[in-house]
Amino acid sequence: MMAKSAGEIDAWVGRRMRQRREALGISQARLARHLGLTFSQVQKYEKGTNRIGAGRLYLLAGFLGVPVQFFYDGLASLPGAEPSPEDPGTEPDEIIALESAYRSIADPETRDSLLALVRSVAETAAAPKLRTFESRIAATPLPTSFADDRRRVRK
Numbered sequence: 001m002m003a004k005s006a007g008e009i010d011a012w013v014g015r016r017m018r019q020r021r022e023a024l025g026i027s028q029a030r031l032a033r034h035l036g037l038t039f040s041q042v043q044k045y046e047k048g049t050n051r052i053g054a055g056r057l058y059l060l061a062g063f064l065g066v067p068v069q070f071f072y073d074g075l076a077s078l079p080g081a082e083p084s085p086e087d088p089g090t091e092p093d094e095i096i097a098l099e100s101a102y103r104s105i106a107d108p109e110t111r112d113s114l115l116a117l118v119r120s121v122a123e124t125a126a127a128p129k130l131r132t133f134e135s136r137i138a139a140t141p142l143p144t145s146f147a148d149d150r151r152r153v154r155k
Contacts, residue, residue, distance in 0.1 A: 009075065011048025013057070016071045018046040020064045023096055034063050 021031055032042045035056065044050040052060065061068045073095070105111045 006051070007048065010051045012075050013052060013071045014046040014048040016073070017052070017060065017064075019096055020066060020070065021046075023099060024064060026064075031060075031063070035059060 021028070028042045028046075029039050031037075032039045035042070041050065045052050057068055057071065061070065064070075102111065102114065105114065
């Protein structure tokens with residue numbers, strides 16, 4: 001597969017920036033004021049015309065309430081992208097739809113219950129991986145020097 005060009009990545013990051021901004025109901029003008037930019041600069045970022053620097057991307061992520069990685073999520077699913085072992089396969093549109101639906105729930109107790117359910121499902125899905133890792137740790141013999149140190153401490 002062919003790797004993505006810098007321009008394609010810039011356009012992807014800009015689209016993700018716009019998706020998040022719109023999901024939060026923030027105008028381009030408000031975002032521009034917060035970042036100390038002009039309205040047109042934000043437009044250029046969102047179109048991928050101008051590249052967002054690392055420092056500004058960090059500030060942007062903080063203001064939009066997401067980790068910096070959010071802007072790159074789903075990039076590996078584009079045609080011509082190299083697959084990433086860290087990419088869980090979640091589509092950005094799914095995440096935005098889920099967040100939008102969650103925010104539309106008015107009752108705080110219902111939101112808390114839903115969040116508890118999602119965390120439980122996530123833990124259940126991750127449990128086999130953890131058990132495998134824990135069994136490898138338990139099966140690994142302790143180095144002799146560590147065991148000797150532990151005996152000395154007990155005396």
